[in-house]
Amino acid sequence: MHTVVIAALVSAAAGLALTPRLVDLLRRADILDIPNARSSHTQPIPVGGGLGILVPWLFGMAVVAAVGGFSEAGFPAALSAGAAVLAVLGFVDDRRNLTPLSRLVVESLVAAACIGAGGLPVFEIELPGFTPLATGSFGWALSWLFVVGFTNMFNFMDGINGLAGFQALLGASALAVWASLAGDSTLAMAAALLAGSSVGFLRANFPRAKVFMGDVGSLPLGFLLAMGVLRVQAGAGPVSAAPFWLPLLFVWPFLGDATYxxxxxxxxxxxxxxxxxxxxxxxxxxxxLSHKHVTLIYASAMLACIAAAFVCREHPPLRPYVFWGGLAVTTALMVAIVVRVRASTTQRDGHGEPAEGGRRPTR
Incomplete structure (x- = not known):
């Protein structure tokens, strides 16, 4: 545990040192998000701040691997290679706006290769109160669908200051603590490095954005968190170490919003x-609501979900109440928000959706 904490602190220091220099570099290179009719910012903002997370993380992973700090080779290699490829994909997309199909093809290939290398199928589907359902060979397809899906969901949710940064920081921190308690030193180290690396970007993105994450950051971050969730549920195999829904709580605010x-x-x-x-x-x-308030609401929800996951870990009899009760509360809150917004806005597109160009756009 001490080594994991030190790794997180070192990567945080690296991120804090790198990000301001990265912002200056992006500005000088004219890699900017230019305001448009849907934007909430009025001045060009550098985009590509996700590199301030990814570069320290990749460097940290390489150093740990070089000194023999990982107990295995497959999973760290899958994480690093997949994140690097998706970062390149995201950088190109930030600059040239790739078609959704071309992005999906690359994401699918990366997910399939890395899930196979890491040995991470979803072994079974278990809902509290019901008999677990073994997935068999379908477990590999389910893992692939989750990784590709959440990679894009994380990208979709990167829309206001601090939101994606907090999910990266808190989600990775939860994975690091869980893995440490479970004795999975490889995941603990990788997640701790990711959590620490997120600090520098978050400081530059919240509450006022000096830089935006960009697809160069959101795609690999979504991928890494999804792979971490799969690792928690898979354990050493071939029996799930934890029900699949349990580590999903680490990313539930993003997953729930995007799924709805x-x-x-x-x-x-x-x-x-x-x-x-x-x-x-x-x-x-x-x-x-302001970006700051919405982000803090989501960060609070993230902390609540993470706390619920650890309560379920220590007290299995409470799992049915946490799962079904949490699902009911989440659904009720989503419905309440939609109804409230429909009642408080006048510009809509005929389906109760906020119209394009309506007041208080996100970006």
Whole structure:
């Protein structure tokens, strides 16, 4: 545990030192997010701050591997290679706006290769109160779907100051602590490095943004968190070390918001890849809350979900109450927010969605 804490502190120091220099470099290179009709910022802001997280993390992973700090080679290599490829994909997308299909192809190949290298199928699906259902070979497909899906969900949720940064920091911290308690030193080290590296970016992005994360950061971060969740549930295999839903609590605010939004847009036959402001966090901004307040609400929800996961870890009899009660509360809150925003806004597109160009856009 002491080594993990030291790794997190060193990576945090590296991120804090690198990010201001990265911001200056991005500005000089004219890699900027130019304000448009949907933007909430009025001045060009450098985009690509996710490199301030990824570079210290990759360097830290390389150093730990070089000194023999990992007990295995496959999983760290899968994480590092996958994150690096997705960072390149994100950088190109930030500059040239790739088509959704081309992005999806690369993401799918990366996810399949890294899940295979890491040996991370979803072994079983277990809901509290029901008999676990073994997935068999379908577990590999389920893992692939989750990694590709959450990689894009994290990207979709990177829309207001600090939101993605807090999910990266808190989600990775939870993974590091959980893995340390479970004796998984490899995941603990990788997650601790990621949590520490997130500090520098978060300081530059919240509450006032000096830099935006960009796809160069959001794609690999979503991938890394998804792989961490799979590692927690897979354990050493072939039996799940934890129910799949349990580590999902580490990223539930992002997963729940994005899942609701995708389902809502599917019901209304809308393209999920087209820019929109239908996410729950975007609806809160449209309703008049500041970016700071919305981000703090989500950060509080993240902490509550993480705490619930650790309570379930220590007290298994409470799992049905936490799972079903939490699901009911989450659903009720989402419905309440949607109803409130519909009542408080006047510009809509005919389906109860905030209209493009409406007041208080996100970005």
């Amino acid at each position: 939004t995708l389902l809502n847009r599917a019901v209304h036959r809308r393209n999920p890849f087209r820019p929109h402001r239908s996410h729950i966090y975007q609806r809160l901004v449209v309703a008049g």
